Amino acid sequence: EDKVVQSPLSLVVHEGDTVTLNCSYEVTNFRSLLWYKQEKKAPTFLFMLTSSGIEKKSGRLSSILDKKELFSILNITATQTGDSAVYLCAVDAGGTSYGKLTFGQGTILTVHP
C-alpha cells in the first residue's frame, strides 16, 4: 500500500525563522510529488516535483526531491504569520492510479509574531 509520512506533525516558530518540513514516501510506482498549503479552506497548490535534485522555488518557499532516498523537503525562509497553515505532501503513484494522490497527515505550522 502506498504511504506518505510527514514530519514534524506540528511546528511552532517566530516570524523571521526558517523552517524545513519533511516528507518521505513508499509507493509502488512514482510519477510526482506535490506540496499543498491548507488554511481553513481548500488545499492550495505550491509545487510539483518529478525529477531528483532539481529545486523548485517560489519567493520564500522552495522544495527539492530525492528519488533515491524517497523524500522531499519544503523550506520556508523568513517566515511570516501568513505562513501559518497545514502543509500537505502528496504523491502521484503513476501507473493506473489515475487521478489519485496519496496524502501525508500534514504538518501544522504556527508562526507567532
Add this chain to the structure above:
Amino acid sequence: KAGVTQTPRYLIKTRGQQVTLSCSPISGHRSVSWYQQTPGQGLQFLFEYFSETQRNKGNFPGRFSGRQFSNSRSEMNVSTLELGDSALYLCASSNNIGSEQYFGPGTRLTVT
C-alpha cells in the same frame, strides 16, 4: 480563469438520508478527482472521472458513487448516510495524467 467550484458549501443531513454534491472543474480540465477529509484519516481518495468515465476508485463502500457529465462537471452521491460520513468533501481538477490537481473550496457535510 475561474477556479474549481463546489456546491453546496455546507450541508446538514440525517442518518439514512442521501446527498448529492456538485463540482465544476477549471475550464478545459477534463479530470475530476474526489477526496474525503476527516481529522482522523486525513485526505482520502474517493474516485476519479475523465471524459465521463470512472478511471479509478478508492477504498470506500458502494454507498459512495459519482458521475461526470459531458461538460466535465461532476457529482458525487452518498446514500444511506452514516454519522461517520461527516467530513469535508473536496474535488480537484487537472488537465490529465501527470498534471497538478487544483482543489475546490469543499462541501462540509454534517450527518446527525
